[in-house]
Amino acid sequence: MDFKEKLLKILPESGIKENEPMSLHTTFRIGGKADYFLMPEADKVAETIKLCKQENMPYMIVGNGSNLLVSDKGIRGVVIALEKQMNSIEIKGNIIRAQAGAMLIGLAAKAAESSLGGLEFASGIPGTVGGALTMNAGAYGGEMKQVVKRIGILDKDGNSDIIDAEKYDGQYRTSYIMKSGAIVLWGEFELEKKDKEKIREEMDELKKKRTEKQPLEYPSAGSTFKRPEGYFAGKLIMDAGLAGYTVGGAQVSEKHCGFVINKGGATAEDVYTLMQNVSAEVKSKFGVELSPEVRIIGEF
Ligand SMILES: Cc1cc2nc3c(=O)[nH]c(=O)nc-3n(C[C@H](O)[C@H](O)[C@H](O)COP(=O)(O)OP(=O)(O)OC[C@H]3O[C@@H](n4cnc5c(N)ncnc54)[C@H](O)[C@@H]3O)c2cc1C
Incomplete structure (x- = not known):
């Protein structure tokens, strides 16, 4: 066979x-x-x-x-x-449980509907629960590790297990999941009762900030590089004079230099070359090493 x-x-x-x-x-x-x-x-x-x-x-x-x-x-x-088949979300009291393929944006919206606060920060992150837990996704002072209670996983040998928040060990864009090679099947989050209108207001405020500052009108993968200790990647790239720097169809966004955007017809090779050139220029101008936040998959 x-x-x-x-x-x-x-x-x-x-x-x-x-x-x-x-x-x-x-x-x-x-x-x-x-x-x-x-x-x-x-x-x-x-x-x-x-x-x-x-x-x-x-x-x-x-x-x-x-x-x-x-x-x-x-x-x-x-x-x-996992996004296609595994996307259910259930709420019991102040606990919200979602399968790994549920979208974080949907999770935050459902929590808001049930007057549960704590996921406002996640309302504009276009990832799944599984991806967000793996990366310990975060924004505007919030991170997955602040709300996670338990995670159902398959360990690297394919055995099921349940881990708690302590074992999860969320750090800046990494976690136990990422380091161990486990697979997230579901996540359970502990939220707090909060006024629905207040949650909506906070989410609207964050949405406004994102729309004003980020090039959401173009395809991208969000922040291209991690935040180097003591710096902001976008500011370093802007100060290096690289706003609008282009390779083929890939461009350093002029709106937010931390984003590489696909202006139309960009290849992976265009983005990869642009990332390497940007890193080299920032290193030579400021002596700061940029490391990718975007996960680079396959052969380059
Ligand atoms: C416009 C835009 C804005 C963004 N803003 C933010 C932001 O504010 N904050 C932030 O942190 N990120 C942000 N991102 C990046 C991205 O949305 C997050 O990193 C998100 O958590 C990735 O989730 P995903 O489901 O898309 O994962 P994928 O991109 O599909 O995968 C990411 C990694 O997680 C692994 N993975 C995915 N699912 C699982 C699973 N179930 N079990 C084990 N491993 C898994 C993959 O193998 C891969 O290594 C942004 C991206 C865009 C395009």
Whole structure:
């Protein structure tokens, strides 16, 4: 039996795509084809991963692809996408529980509807619960680690486990999940009762700030580089005179130099070259090393 036939014993035909362009699954709208793009239901993730391991088939998890730069050569092996099938959200009292593929924006909106505060910071982050927990996503002083209570995972050997906030160990754009190679299946968040109108006001305020400051009208993957200790990446890039610097279809946003945008038809190679040139220029002008926040996937 070949790999596809074995997959069909676990997943329906509709949950398996071959040669799937990753440009359809990244907010950069960039990326070559994945050999296999799988969309399992929650109870099939472990079995799918076990099969990949048995068959020595490399695999990776993708949420909403909002922090990814995928090579033009694509991804060899399997991409497991959780956003399509695993997106339920449930509320009990002040606890909100979501499957890994639920969108953070939807989670924050549902919390607000139920007069639960604590996720206002997340209302404009276009990732999934799984991706946001992996990266310990944060904005405007809030971070996932402030609200997470428990996380259902598959560890790197494919066994299920539940971890608490302490083990989660959220740090700046990393966490136990990222470091251990675990997979998030669901997250549970502890929120506080708060006036609905007040939550909405705060979310609207943050939305306004984002729209004013960030180039949301172009495809991107958010902040391209991490914040170097004691600096802001965007300010360093602006001070290096690189606002509007362009390679092919990729450009340092003039609105916010911390963002690389796809102005139209950018390739992954354009973005990658631009990132390298920007890093080299900032290093030579200010002696500061920039490291990517965007996850670089595949061959460059
Ligand atoms: C316009 C814009 C604004 C943004 N603003 C912010 C911001 O304010 N703050 C911020 O922190 N980020 C921001 N981002 C970046 C991005 O939205 C976050 O990093 C988000 O958490 C990524 O989630 P995702 O589901 O898209 O993950 P993906 O990009 O799909 O994946 C990111 C990483 O997480 C891994 N992963 C995904 N799901 C799982 C899972 N279930 N289990 C294990 N690993 C998993 C992937 O393998 C990959 O390594 C922004 C992006 C854009 C485009």
